[in-house]
Amino acid sequence: MSIPNEAKKYRALLLDLDGTLLGLDLEKFIPAYIEALAEKFDGFLNREEFARCLFEATNIMVRNRDPHKNNEKVFYEEFCRLTKQSREQIKPIVDNFYRDVFPGLSTWGKVLPHAREVIDAAREKNVILVLATNPIFPAEAIFERLTWSGIDPENFSLVTTMENMHFCKPNPEYYLEISRLIKCPPPDCLMAGNDTVEDLSAAETGMDTFLVEDYILDRSQGKPAYTYRGSLKELALFVETLAAGE
Numbered sequence: 186m187s188i189p190n191e192a193k194k195y196r197a198l199l200l201d202l203d204g205t206l207l208g209l210d211l212e213k214f215i216p217a218y219i220e221a222l223a224e225k226f227d228g229f230l231n232r233e234e235f236a237r238c239l240f241e242a243t244n245i246m247v248r249n250r251d252p253h254k255n256n257e258k259v260f261y262e263e264f265c266r267l268t269k270q271s272r273e274q275i276k277p278i279v280d281n282f283y284r285d286v287f288p289g290l291s292t293w294g295k296v297l298p299h300a301r302e303v304i305d306a307a308r309e310k311n312v313i314l315v316l317a318t319n320p321i322f323p324a325e326a327i328f329e330r331l332t333w334s335g336i337d338p339e340n341f342s343l344v345t346t347m348e349n350m351h352f353c354k355p356n357p358e359y360y361l362e363i364s365r366l367i368k369c370p371p372p373d374c375l376m377a378g379n380d381t382v383e384d385l386s387a388a389e390t391g392m393d394t395f396l397v398e399d400y401i402l403d404r405s406q407g408k409p410a411y412t413y414r415g416s417l418k419e420l421a422l423f424v425e426t427l428a429a430g431e
């Protein structure tokens with residue numbers, strides 16, 4: 186990893202969760218998650234049909250460009266349309282799933298000791314911390330996964346969820362919305378994550394990026410464009426070199 190001689194001062198550090206602060210193999214976790222959720226819809230939809238509707242509604246949410254509809258609204262409009270169910274029928278099933286079943290999936294998550302070092306170093310430098318996880322899940326599911334990482338949610342000025350965001354990764358509008366919410370222009374932000382597409386697209390807004398390699402998801406045909414790259418431990422060391430904020 187290359188560390189510049191003159192450490193730049195970033196006012197905000199945006200951190201991805203899955204595969205970055207939390208050890209989680211999404212390619213294995215997602216099927217287990219979908220199976221557990223599909224089980225809750227037994228009687229409404231067969232499991233294949235459920236998975237198809239979930240993927241389709243999620244894709245429409247990810248591609249949404251309407252700034253007036255939050256991700257939650259886009260998702261449920263589509264999911265209800267596809268499944269021919271009302272929101273009133275679906276909501277209690279989903280709420281029950283996240284309350285009673287989702288915490289049981291914690292065995293998929295792994296605490297990464299260097300994640301705490303990144304957070305502590307950023308706090309030491311008075312850097313604004315944002316949990317910039319793709320806001321395709323409800324807050325409950327994101328805060329639950331955050332507990333699997335062993336990191337206190339209180340450290341973050343903003344945690345992006347399907348309820349508080351209007352765009353998803355890799356749409357650059359997602360990063361611009363964060364920038365507006367925390368009142369910090371993109372050049373003063375550093376986005377760190379493990380996904381060469383979803384996380385590095387922050388660069389399109391003028392943010393610098395740090396590609397975290399421990400659980401790297403390289404979907405850019407081997408030519409990811411990043412400002413820095415290194416392990417999570419190296420990210421912690423890098424944050425320690427940053428100039429302290431006011």
Ligand SMILES: [Mg+2]
Pocket residue numbers: 201202203204205378379380
């Ligand atoms: Mg990730």
